[in-house]
Amino acid sequence: MRTRISLLGAAMLVACTPTEEPTQEVFAPEYLGIETRRLDDDLVSFLVRMKGARTNEDVAEYGKCAAAQYALIRGFGFARHVRTNVQEEGGLWAGDAVYTISAALPDGLQTIDAEVVVSECAENGIPTV
Template sequence: MRPPSAALALAAVLAAGCAEEEPAATQAPAPARPAEEYLGVETRLLDPELVNLRVTLAGDATAEELRAYADCAAAQYTLIRGYGFARHVRTNLGEEGGNSTADAVYTISPSLPPGFATLDAEAVVEDCAARGIPTV
């Protein structure tokens, strides 16, 4: 007896969603850009522990540069809210008026959250300062 194709499709989708993402701490750092190319961060609180950040970089930017900028902003926001950790949920990349954008969502929490792509907010903010990437 052959399994239904819908069950196979669902299994494939679930397996694809289980691909492991490297923790942010082990990803290669993005090179810093000139300060004037970091065009700002828009922050929206979606839930008490869920935040949406929209960052903009001048001109063409790589996914790595946009993610680094979003991580830096998320880490600073986490500290501002009195928490110590964040976890990256998703990032959508785009372009608007010749600039590169990232629309990212993070959970924030007082203790290290489960899962991948977790950020120790204090360590990330220090790293961002050392690399010349603005936070909020």
């Protein structure tokens, strides 16, 4: 009887043990370029394209990096996010991110300090304009 219980216990433990190691996908995005469109003196659209994005957020971050660098190039220190539209088709992700740029911290909830964001983008390997 004891042998049966021991064998049954061992069989149950084997059944609970995963047979395969879980795999983690490596995030290896391919950034395909940024097109900048000035819509007004302080309103700019950034068209970004990439492959290997995990979610819309990866595309939005690429647009944010472009906006931050553009603000610095134009002599401004801040930007405010207006909107980002993202589409994915056949593994190609495209985003249209619109930002206002300004010398002073703008009103709004989605503001960015351009120097800080450009630094974060460099640390994360996300290219800018």
